[in-house]
Amino acid sequence: MSATESVACLADPPFPLYSRGNMSLSGREPRLFPHRHLLGIEGLSPDDILQLLDMAEEAVEVSRQVEKKKTTLRGRTQINLFFEASTRTQASFELAGKRLGADVMNMSVASSSIKKGETLIDTAMTLNAMRPDLIVVRHHAAGAVGLLARKVDCSVINAGDGAHEHPTQALLDALTIRRAKGRIRGLVVAICGDILHSRVARSNLILLNALGADVRVIGPTTLLPPGIENMGARVFTNMRDGLKDADIVMMLRLQRERMNGSFVPSVKEYFHYFGLDREKLSVAKPDALVMHPGPMNRGVEIASDIADGAQSLIREQVEMGVAVRMAVLEALSRHLPNAEGR
């Protein structure tokens, strides 16, 4: 059986799994998502999270149709403002917006105004004056997206701010897990690798705890943030101990500049102790599934045969990414004034 087939069969759980929350397509009265922005998972209630996941389930269906286009965001302007280069997240947000009928504009600020000395707030004010409805922002500094959100009138979605949060990644991971396993509560989820610099790990920790998973983090202590044991995770510095009986193994990317002596001595040593290979994965549950937010360093944090193997959910994650972002855009757009002014 090929990897693709296995993913496809995993992706067919009894549907819907959770019936509470929003059901706009089915004509029920939508629950108004109680936030104007999505700046992080922190601050979302379990109900908020489930609402977004349920909406995303519907978006999956839309995306799998031949006719993928909805009109929810027709006439709306969405700006993808990326201060940090990103291919996949930006493409995912762009597709999500377009499938909902929005006019989407991509801006890579890294290459334009910042070099001319414009501050983040000036950039925000300038864009705000162009009257967008939704701004998707990625920035290299923690808290920068929240700062920008305070200066604009539209809804802001955090597409990653420094080492702080990356909420849509955590949502897409949760959706992927829920569809593959049918639940999140009670699952043992091991997050492995560079936790210290990872916004994905922080958002996932908060979300998985909110939905009742048993979360572990695994990595060398140089790559673990201080106080992580108080943030709802059991800490392991040994892969075999940490992976024992895990349901989900979530690998994180290790950035190249951190591999050569500054945080870990070498790629070789890192892969030996913390790279996910068949042997280490064997201590997890036999039906354990492997995830990675991408882009992967094959041979650094994950062996190729695992990344492409039957237990991998990595491609499924990418598909769920578009669905989750559609759900988020739709949920936030309910706050936008309509043609009658509200």
Added chain:
Amino acid sequence: MVSHRPTLIINAHLVDPETGREEKGAVAIENGLIHEWGHAIDASAKPEGALVIDAKGRVLAPGLIDLRAFVGEPGAEHRESLASASRAAAAGGVTTVICMPDTNPPVDDPAVVDYIIRRARDTAGVRLMPSAALTKGLHGKEMTEFGLLGAAGAVFFTDGARSVANAQVMRRAFTYARDFDALIVHHVEEPTLSIDGVMNEGELSSRLGLPGIPKAAETIMLERDLALVRLTGARYHAAMISCAESLEIIKRAKDEGLPITCGVSINNLALNENDIGSYRTFLKLSPPLRAEEDRRAMIEGVASGLIDVIVSDHNPQDVEAKRQPFIECADGAIGLETMLSVALRLVHNGDVTMPQLFRALSTKPADILGLPQGRLRKGAPADLIIFDPDEPFVLDPEKLHSRCKNTPFDGARLQGRVHMTMVNGRIVQES
């Protein structure tokens, strides 16, 4: 020098931190000096033509002496000039301010010391005194001219906001300083350990995704400096400590009899890391705000006298330097004008007595500098303030006199307002 009119301040609640005396009474001032003070002064026997000020039962105490303020003159007058710093100080009851050498050009040449002294004389109402750089250009490599700079009027030697990482440079500076009885003041932070950090290292920094500064960055540098003091016998003052561990180190060194003193920033007495909340850049400070246990330890240090002085660490930053993501914005907060009101919280909370507070705000800083003021004593300069310790107000940054408004107490409810500030027997601020 202008001639001084004899002055009598009556109906005052006198606080003398040096003796710990607190009593109702009056102060007689002649030729800019305290002539006599106490409950026994006969207000009717005032000298001919004397000015009589009725304190209306408010507190009269020695003016504050702030060992640490960054002023932008020369080079960054848009942030703070000597004149604007003086107005802020006068409004806050600070009668002597020591300016840090982190100017442009830095204060590493006697001509710059001379410039600041002259400019302060011409434009400032309170006493503004320059400190000089410890190393040339504040680069941490070569010591400055301690002899000539001191003779020009520099009150001590410090690299301001920077730490001298090189132990050999520091050892030689300590050794040489001793020959001139020069005081070395040092920002205790091991730069290689705090290099990327922007706040206290701990669970909160992890949650915010911000790189942390471990307490060890402070204790390592403090221990190193104290080992060098032991080796050289230099007079040493740790500019600001921020954590309980440092207090232990200071205690051991003082018990041992080393010639050392230390300070604490008003911010570390009033705020903790949780106040950063959602990335409030006005609370990005150096040393960083620490945990609540550390703040409590700092207060106990002030009460016991283990911490000698409280400083404002006044550091004006313009809007552009602070309207940035937390990681990228500048350090520092203004504090000259709010230091007393914020410090009075400690008195109102019952953590310290009024004389204990003024010992750290006035007397000890004067002692460290060898100044006669900072106390109510016959013959000492009449650098005095009158304030109502209970008067409540909500801090409006726009009303502050500093050219920059980066106060961490924006909108804070404070108690205690200065009604008069007198320097050398002359009123420089009155309301």
